[in-house]
Amino acid sequence: PTGGHDVSVQARLLDLLRGLVTDLGLAAIVVTHDLAVARLLSQRMMVMKDGRVVESGLTDRVLDDPRGPYTQLLVSSILQV
Numbered sequence: 001p002t003g004g005h006d007v008s009v010q011a012r013l014l015d016l017l018r019g020l021v022t023d024l025g026l027a028a029i030v031v032t033h034d035l036a037v038a039r040l041l042s043q044r045m046m047v048m049k050d051g052r053v054v055e056s057g058l059t060d061r062v063l064d065d066p067r068g069p070y071t072q073l074l075v076s077s078i079l080q081v
Helices: 007-024 034-039 060-062 070-081
Strands: 043-048 052-058
Touching: 007 034, 007 052, 007 060, 034 060, 034 070, 043 060, 052 070
Parallel strands: none
Antiparallel strands: 043 052
């Protein structure tokens, strides 16, 4: 949701979105390639490959202990950058 914006604008947009979800009790579906954004904004997440869900669960569990080979590769590639 913040691609193409500078870091300060990204931070403000993410804070605004997180505040709206929290304060108003809203649900939101966020589609992102940025795992840091996913961790910040979501309680649950799905990892998709070729249009199919390959892993889902609590965000912290999926990112800290990925079970599927694709999710493991995705998480490890981000951590190595």
